[in-house]
Amino acid sequence: MRRSALVVTAALLVPSLAGAEESVRVREGRRLAAEFCSPCHAVGKTDASAHPAAPAFRLLEQRVDLDDVRRRLRGGLFAGHADMPQFKMTREQARAMHAYLRSIQGP
Ligand code: HEC
Numbered sequence: 449m450r451r452s453a454l455v456v457t458a459a460l461l462v463p464s465l466a467g468a469e470e471s472v473r474v475r476e477g478r479r480l481a482a483e484f485c486s487p488c489h490a491v492g493k494t495d496a497s498a499h500p501a502a503p504a505f506r507l508l509e510q511r512v513d514l515d516d517v518r519r520r521l522r523g524g525l526f527a528g529h530a531d532m533p534q535f536k537m538t539r540e541q542a543r544a545m546h547a548y549l550r551s552i553q554g555p
Pocket of ligand 1: 484485486488489499501502503508511531535
């Protein structure tokens with residue numbers, strides 16, 4: 449009896465813990481984007497990019513593979529164009545940015 453109650457509790461807890469961890473990550477990604485990327489990119493759902501050539505993050509998936517961006521953030525994003533400085537993030541930061549970028553995709 450007691451054990452089955454425990455199993456039920458665990459089954460209820462695990463998905464919500466995973467969800468909580470995910471939203472912590474999304475929040476951290478939003479913070480990183482605001483700090484490092486918002487000087488040029490639109491980082492929210494409705495804002496416009498400060499740098500005219502910088503794509504809005506919510507439309508990024510139309511241009512690039514977000515998994516690829518995560519890997520490149522780890523390895524040192526970017527070359528590509530002179531206007532954008534290079535960023536190198538920890539694995540956790542890259543995951544957070546990736547989770548945030550995923551969470552805002554769509555027009
Ligand atoms: C100083 C301005 C500036 C900052 C700061 C900046 N970007 Fe950019 N970024 C640009 C511009 C301009 C482009 C468009 C480049 C092009 O079209 O060739 C761009 C393009 C991109 C692209 C698409 C092209 C590619 O190489 O995949 C990604 C992804 C990207 N930026 C991510 C980021 C992230 C993540 C941050 C913050 C950690 C960031 N950028 C900060 C200016 C900036």
